Amino acid sequence: MADPAKFRVGLLGHGTVGGAFAELLPRHADRIARITGLRPELSAVLTRSRGSFQDVLDGSDLIVELIGGLEPAREYLLAAMRAGKHVVTANKQLLSHHGEELWEEARVHGVQLRFEGAVAGVVPVIRVLQESLAGATIDRVHGIVNGTTNFILTEMARTGETFADALTAAQRLGYAEADPTEDVNGKDAAAKMAIIARLAFETPVHIDQVRYEGIEHIRPDDLEYARDLGLGLKLIGTAERVGDDGLSVTVYPAFLYPGHPLASVNGPFNAVTVESEAITEITMSGPGAGGPQTATAVLGDVISAMIPPASTPPATASLRIVSDVVSSFYLYLEVADEPGVLARVAHVLAEHHVSVKSVVQKGLEDQARLVMVLHPVLESKFFAAIEEIAALDAMRAPPRAIRVLEEEFG
Numbered sequence: 181m182a183d184p185a186k187f188r189v190g191l192l193g194h195g196t197v198g199g200a201f202a203e204l205l206p207r208h209a210d211r212i213a214r215i216t217g218l219r220p221e222l223s224a225v226l227t228r229s230r231g232s233f234q235d236v237l238d239g240s241d242l243i244v245e246l247i248g249g250l251e252p253a254r255e256y257l258l259a260a261m262r263a264g265k266h267v268v269t270a271n272k273q274l275l276s277h278h279g280e281e282l283w284e285e286a287r288v289h290g291v292q293l294r295f296e297g298a299v300a301g302v303v304p305v306i307r308v309l310q311e312s313l314a315g316a317t318i319d320r321v322h323g324i325v326n327g328t329t330n331f332i333l334t335e336m337a338r339t340g341e342t343f344a345d346a347l348t349a350a351q352r353l354g355y356a357e358a359d360p361t362e363d364v365n366g367k368d369a370a371a372k373m374a375i376i377a378r379l380a381f382e383t384p385v386h387i388d389q390v391r392y393e394g395i396e397h398i399r400p401d402d403l404e405y406a407r408d409l410g411l412g413l414k415l416i417g418t419a420e421r422v423g424d425d426g427l428s429v430t431v432y433p434a435f436l437y438p439g440h441p442l443a444s445v446n447g448p449f450n451a452v453t454v455e456s457e458a459i460t461e462i463t464m465s466g467p468g469a470g471g472p473q474t475a476t477a478v479l480g481d482v483i484s485a486m487i488p489p490a491s492t493p494p495a496t497a498s499l500r501i502v503s504d505v506v507s508s509f510y511l512y513l514e515v516a517d518e519p520g521v522l523a524r525v526a527h528v529l530a531e532h533h534v535s536v537k538s539v540v541q542k543g544l545e546d547q548a549r550l551v552m553v554l555h556p557v558l559e560s561k562f563f564a565a566i567e568e569i570a571a572l573d574a575m576r577a578p579p580r581a582i583r584v585l586e587e588e589f590g
């Protein structure tokens with residue numbers, strides 16, 4: 181087969197996200213070539229100290245803008261689209277100020293302007309609003325769209341420390357910029373909510389039309405009070421239909437009841453819930469920022485812009501289907517209440533390399549219940565052990581096993 185044609189990607193900005201993107205692209209080039217028939221390669225890079233915009237423009241089929249800020253990012257994107265190039269950006273400030281101008285330019289020149297990385301890092305909010313939910317009338321969107329503030333509020337609630345101390349911890353761990361002003365005062369979240377509202381309600385929203393408040397004034401006793409009431413405090417962006425023809429877009433700290441889908445979103449994670457009569461409610465969550473994470477969203481946009489994917493992409497990965505996997509289990513046994521039963525069960529488990537994480541033993545007349553949580557083990561070993569345990573004289577009922585999901589995120 182002939183080598184796939186090259187697809188030249190020009191990169192503006194080589195910082196946290198741009199640098200991660202430049203590493204990611206070559207690692208995925210072969211796979212993308214198999215999917216799209218075109219082999220992407222980084223053709224030119226522009227930073228403050230190297231490259232020229234004109235060279236990047238002339239030598240590229242698509243431009244990725246990861247400079248940030250309003251100018252010259254706006255000017256570069258407009259020039260790229262006027263030259264008939266698709267563009268991908270993660271620049272929420274730019275889109276929340278000049279989105280209409282940029283989207284209009286994309287329409288006029290028949291090019292794609294994609295921006296999944298601008299709103300909630302790698303959480304695919306833009307695609308879901310633009311494509312999956314295009315058929316739904318959306319009533320309300322709530323979002324935790326700033327990971328820095330969510331991390332700070334989570335830490336304040338967890339440790340009882342002040343805003344200032346939690347911010348220092350966030351900076352130490354890389355969850356806050358050296359200058360965190362726009363994160364903590366709500367402006368970053370306001371920019372993202374302006375973009376989300378624009379898509380959800382098909383109404384132009386400028387960042388100046390978003391009312392926002394930050395978390396700088398939150399005190400540890402606010403969080404203590406909230407905990408006593410069973411509430412959690414989050415910085416929540418809301419875009420909602422008001423009456424027949426109104427739209428409100430806000431960012432405020434808000435208490436949430438534990439049942440709310442955003443209540444359990446902790447640490448630097450982002451999440452967005454979309455409400456509509458047709459779909460009730462959908463929640464998407466995941467890492468909201470970070471170089472490699474955002475670069476993944478940017479690369480997804482590049483692939484989408486390169487070629488419309490076939491309805492079913494070719495099966496190029498040829499992975500082996502695996503049926504025996506590692507799982508954790510909860511095991512419930514009803515056994516005769518006699519000495520040595522636990523030891524016999526433990527012996528069988530050990531013979532099959534199944535180890536016990538925790539165990540509770542309770543007497544019940546002449547029977548006893550053994551409830552165990554087991555460490556992750558290959559399922560075939562676990563079920564071999566269970567078969568042997570089921571055959572023990574001391575068993576009074578068949579063993580009951582339920583898988584335990586051990587993953588914790590955030």
Ligand SMILES: NC(=O)c1ccc[n+]([C@@H]2O[C@H](COP(=O)([O-])OP(=O)(O)OC[C@H]3O[C@@H](n4cnc5c(N)ncnc54)[C@H](OP(=O)(O)O)[C@@H]3O)[C@@H](O)[C@H]2O)c1
Binds near residue numbers: 245249470
């Ligand atoms: N960081 C994240 O986690 C994250 C998440 C979501 C979205 N974003 C968005 O992604 C974009 C990039 O963010 P980042 O964190 O990667 O920024 P960054 O680390 O500050 O990198 C910015 C890059 O742009 C270059 N640059 C800045 N001004 C320029 C100019 N006038 N001309 C040419 N190059 C210029 C810088 O050049 P030098 O190398 O010469 O300084 C640097 O390479 C922003 O729009 C940001 O909002 C970031």
